[in-house]
Amino acid sequence: MNRVKVGIVGATGYAGVELCRLIMGHPQAELSAISSVSFEGKTLSEVYPAYFHMCDMICGTQEQVLEKSEVIFAALPHGLSQELAAQCVKAGKAFTDLGADFRLESEEEYKEWYGGSFTDKALHQEAVYGLPELFRERIRGKRLIANPGCYTTAVPLALAPALEAGLIQPEGIIADCKSGVTGAGRKPTQGNHYPELNEGFTAYKVAAHRHTPEMEQTLSHIAGQKIKLTFVPHLLPINRGILATCYAKLAPGAELAAIRKAYENRYAGEFFIRLLPDGQCANVKNVRCTNFCDISLFADSRTGTFIAVSAIDNMVKGAAGQAIQNMNLALGIDETAGLKLVPPAF
Amino acid sequence: MNRVKVGIVGATGYAGVELCRLIMGHPQAELSAISSVSFEGKTLSEVYPAYFHMCDMICGTQEQVLEKSEVIFAALPHGLSQELAAQCVKAGKAFTDLGADFRLESEEEYKEWYGGSFTDKALHQEAVYGLPELFRERIRGKRLIANPGCYTTAVPLALAPALEAGLIQPEGIIADCKSGVTGAGRKPTQGNHYPELNEGFTAYKVAAHRHTPEMEQTLSHIAGQKIKLTFVPHLLPINRGILATCYAKLAPGAELAAIRKAYENRYAGEFFIRLLPDGQCANVKNVRCTNFCDISLFADSRTGTFIAVSAIDNMVKGAAGQAIQNMNLALGIDETAGLKLVPPAF
Amino acid sequence: MNRVKVGIVGATGYAGVELCRLIMGHPQAELSAISSVSFEGKTLSEVYPAYFHMCDMICGTQEQVLEKSEVIFAALPHGLSQELAAQCVKAGKAFTDLGADFRLESEEEYKEWYGGSFTDKALHQEAVYGLPELFRERIRGKRLIANPGCYTTAVPLALAPALEAGLIQPEGIIADCKSGVTGAGRKPTQGNHYPELNEGFTAYKVAAHRHTPEMEQTLSHIAGQKIKLTFVPHLLPINRGILATCYAKLAPGAELAAIRKAYENRYAGEFFIRLLPDGQCANVKNVRCTNFCDISLFADSRTGTFIAVSAIDNMVKGAAGQAIQNMNLALGIDETAGLKLVPPAF
Amino acid sequence: MNRVKVGIVGATGYAGVELCRLIMGHPQAELSAISSVSFEGKTLSEVYPAYFHMCDMICGTQEQVLEKSEVIFAALPHGLSQELAAQCVKAGKAFTDLGADFRLESEEEYKEWYGGSFTDKALHQEAVYGLPELFRERIRGKRLIANPGCYTTAVPLALAPALEAGLIQPEGIIADCKSGVTGAGRKPTQGNHYPELNEGFTAYKVAAHRHTPEMEQTLSHIAGQKIKLTFVPHLLPINRGILATCYAKLAPGAELAAIRKAYENRYAGEFFIRLLPDGQCANVKNVRCTNFCDISLFADSRTGTFIAVSAIDNMVKGAAGQAIQNMNLALGIDETAGLKLVPPAF
Structure with a gap:
């Protein structure tokens, strides 16, 4: 061929x-x-x-x-x-x-x-x-x-099955994301000059990043209704990777086991999605140089909050x-x- | 003397x-x-x-x-x-x-x-x-x-004035925190062995960290009512510093300018609190080896969310x-x- | 098959x-x-x-x-x-x-x-x-x-053609090597605990590392006479890679062009040896995760010293x-x- | 006052x-x-x-x-x-x-x-x-x-007492130095852009760095005769610090104990010089943010080579x-x- x-x-x-x-x-x-x-x-x-x-x-x-x-x-x-x-x-x-x-x-x-x-x-x-x-x-x-885009892959993949299944509330979603430096491109800048970034960590474009409407578009398609979310990106002193820590209110009566089942069904057969075992958290290290999206699921029963943490290589x-x-x-x-x-x- | x-x-x-x-x-x-x-x-x-x-x-x-x-x-x-x-x-x-x-x-x-x-x-x-x-x-x-503790300093200082002034809602607070490695102590562990941590990033003890009740205790005193929050700590590949990205629903009618004013009043004369100018975000780099707590304030008017980002040196x-x-x-x-x-x- | x-x-x-x-x-x-x-x-x-x-x-x-x-x-x-x-x-x-x-x-x-x-x-x-x-x-x-071993690959490959061709003197060779941390193994130690190694750099086992006799054995075979060298390893705060900076006295009348020719001939057809263009220096970054050995050649005509810098991925x-x-x-x-x-x- | x-x-x-x-x-x-x-x-x-x-x-x-x-x-x-x-x-x-x-x-x-x-x-x-x-x-x-300059402080301080006392030979000195990135200045460049430098390590200006004549000038004053040396600087992926690994031939009959004594005498009362105990090696980590120059001394009796390793904070x-x-x-x-x-x- x-x-x-x-x-x-x-x-x-x-x-x-x-x-x-x-x-x-x-x-x-x-x-x-x-x-x-x-x-x-x-x-x-x-x-x-x-x-x-x-x-x-x-x-x-x-x-x-x-x-x-x-x-x-x-x-x-x-x-x-x-x-x-x-x-x-x-x-x-x-x-x-x-x-x-x-x-x-x-x-x-x-x-x-x-x-x-x-x-x-x-x-x-x-x-x-x-x-x-x-x-x-x-x-x-x-x-x-x-x-x-990179954030717009990590966040929707982390939330889609729960949202689609109605197990989280569509309002009040928060995506707190952390990205490696390659996401900012190859052009040298003051902020990404080695001594300025090394041993530092901050957020940027707080609630004002261009990937926001793109995530909302994807999640709205999934939810079948208009979704808005709060998105705060941060810059990590590493080369590759995005970790997306996503928060949503649990729907009334929703439990982690049911949510997990929804992810298993939704992503059954997906080679590039790795749903991690309970208790293990996604780490950008484990997806470096690969096309995987690792996803880990948690619930805070004290506050009724669902937490999905996904990791991808931002460049893959x-x-x-x-x-x-x-x-x-x-x-x-x-x-x-x-x-x-x-x-x-x- | x-x-x-x-x-x-x-x-x-x-x-x-x-x-x-x-x-x-x-x-x-x-x-x-x-x-x-x-x-x-x-x-x-x-x-x-x-x-x-x-x-x-x-x-x-x-x-x-x-x-x-x-x-x-x-x-x-x-x-x-x-x-x-x-x-x-x-x-x-x-x-x-x-x-x-x-x-x-x-x-x-x-x-x-x-x-x-x-x-x-x-x-x-x-x-x-x-x-x-x-x-x-x-x-x-x-x-x-x-x-x-370290998280329990960074989070309450970031939220107290807004909470005390009734400008954010007491329910649904989220603290997404990122800490340098010294927070985990000096004893060598597999996870903090250099090659395992370097170029990696993950969350740990998701919604299960012992600092949770301590933050809640402080914020409850400030609010005058029982506060619960969702707390997710992450481990940064840097030596020092904590960045706390805190999310809360704005109280009805609350605006960023009024919140800012509340912080200015509450922290007037506090040498170790630096309220950053609008648009500038706290960075752990800027507080390294000092006793400062840098605080930056944001609002996402699209979703009605208040965002406070604080930075401290976890060891100072x-x-x-x-x-x-x-x-x-x-x-x-x-x-x-x-x-x-x-x-x-x- | x-x-x-x-x-x-x-x-x-x-x-x-x-x-x-x-x-x-x-x-x-x-x-x-x-x-x-x-x-x-x-x-x-x-x-x-x-x-x-x-x-x-x-x-x-x-x-x-x-x-x-x-x-x-x-x-x-x-x-x-x-x-x-x-x-x-x-x-x-x-x-x-x-x-x-x-x-x-x-x-x-x-x-x-x-x-x-x-x-x-x-x-x-x-x-x-x-x-x-x-x-x-x-x-x-x-x-x-x-x-x-790792050092014992990087150093002999850097020196062999010059030594074999009699273009450097067999006495007084110095190998100043720098290795990533994975060379020290996966077992957590105090020295390789993240906060201790990060932002640090030192030499270890100065003139006392076990790879010394192994390098000498290889170079002695190549030279057809007993070679002794001074070997000082250093620990780099990176995960992978060795950079070997090797020094030897030029043989009387030897010039860089002739040495370069000797390397080209000796390593002709070697897929894993990359002899870099003049002026470009080997960098561990460029061989990460590969089986390459990059070699760059220099001469200090002011002092009559030949300098070969090689880079390999210590784990590949x-x-x-x-x-x-x-x-x-x-x-x-x-x-x-x-x-x-x-x-x-x- | x-x-x-x-x-x-x-x-x-x-x-x-x-x-x-x-x-x-x-x-x-x-x-x-x-x-x-x-x-x-x-x-x-x-x-x-x-x-x-x-x-x-x-x-x-x-x-x-x-x-x-x-x-x-x-x-x-x-x-x-x-x-x-x-x-x-x-x-x-x-x-x-x-x-x-x-x-x-x-x-x-x-x-x-x-x-x-x-x-x-x-x-x-x-x-x-x-x-x-x-x-x-x-x-x-x-x-x-x-x-x-920075290299021109670290190298002469490492070698002066031995040279002055005639315990090393004035010919064939090699200074293999490694510097943190701040030495290259604050102006962003491609080479010091975070993702390019991070996890990399290389030499630069091999035997061609401008600090060479300055070191030679200092050492010549100390030795009372014209000294030439081979100088190879390398760039470390850390912010601060220089480690200078210096090699010289031992003078006939010279031993480490006598050299150590010469350093103790020469630097007696010098607050900023710390002569490290035998067996301990200078590390840039230990001088960060200070005006110290740490010096450690070694001899390779197998090859008759003296090795002095010094560490300074390049910016202090x-x-x-x-x-x-x-x-x-x-x-x-x-x-x-x-x-x-x-x-x-x-």
């Missing part, structure tokens, strides 16, 4: 290079071309010496990626994907956007949180939101996929890995192809 | 050695004696080479500490302080317990969460809970002080520093003596 | 679990059985939750591993492998020791540095030292392999990866099978 | 803010003014929120610092201090340069390594090199001080602390004033 030719636009950012890593190990795909505005003309291994002799492909232009590839992934700053998506669709290429341009269904919300507008409304209609464990059937065979299940899972699903390949990643234990 | 002779029982644990550090820099106190069960006969600098030529005092016995000191601090595992406290009181020494033995007023709660009982009820009656910013007047002149304001603040207060010394610590910026 | 049945004795230490990880991803081998004295009866994923649903194999006994496997790897504390090796050889199994029991050819040196003796001298005669890039032909087809090329490379070589499988590991870029 | 008015030019860099921290705690000095090109008009606490309510002084101009201060410290990029020094001298102010402009005695070497020239040769004649433990008498009463003894030590010495204040810093143990 021929391998699928996969091209990556924006290959030298953290999500981009993680896509390269995963495609290099994918049995049914091959890296056909990569582009980078910042490093055009350089090899990937000049930018990331870890790939010396493993991937010395030269970063070209967006146009070259389009020409040489059947499937295109874009890992670009928000706002730059709409035009590229249109070109891909016109040229008959499959396109997955790892940015936020196609994630929100409501143009109004997009304007409010991102400050832009939908340049081609038909295109937005065509796009499908790629969170396979919640919306698998809609993704199959699709050509234009909006890949979810929260970005590149999920994009490939979506690609597999869209192309009819085994959904886990290239993603049964054996994690390092330390 | 003669310096107060201060002795430390359990000087080689993290809280104990931090007490040594602070007493060494205190203008009106001096280290009179130290004890350690694990390192009896060794110098402090053999245990902590940072103190070579700075404090080469030999670790003796508890008895020696009692004999040589006017004020005794005990940094012992829970359960070991009751007898020592009785001895100190009998010998006319001032005693501060950094453990949990005298923190809870209710023996029933003590039994439930710690599994022990009050061996001398009169002694427990005498003990005062040492959180100066909330209970200053009760502490003055006292001889037996229960020094609060969360342990040794607060113990000295209490000592100063009890002895009638300037409350900030030895505690105007200039923090390292990085 | 049937997969080779590989068993691991001591599977729950860091080298052992890394062997499990690599065998799980090996196309021509399968994990047949694992043992652990500390965790007998537990699954690998109970010990390392990262493997939940990926390897839930139960830790059995050494005997069970022998019975179920064709190839046995032992990752045991020094001194425990000699008897096991004898059993394996007797039972017709291939055996690789990741400990030090069979590494030294001289029983005298073994006594001096390890304090033990060779219990079966014939067995020691049979054992081959498994550093493929230097001794490949001796390893092919062998059944009893002594897998080199320095332990488990090299063991599998040796297995492949011994069994006649493609030497890189299971070892073309795509590294994470961050 | 009036406190000395101390001004800091370049106060918002890491060395500058560390000067602020130390002056804030100095009993005989006070911070009179600070300047910053990047943050003019902002308070120090806006740049470093750790100083909120501790130092809310506004960053002004260089001119304002001159006007308001008796003693001026400049922590500027190399090349910018010569003119400022001239202004200070002219205005009768004491001036200490924490940069490299006045460190090298040879203009030729300055040109070779820094690319600039001495604009005012008389001024360079006037400048004294401020390494008190080696050149104390020259510093007393001086008004223009060149404060040594390697920059700001030493600058204040020099100021104290120059002004006739107790040399340890403001510098008896009690270190945190963790």
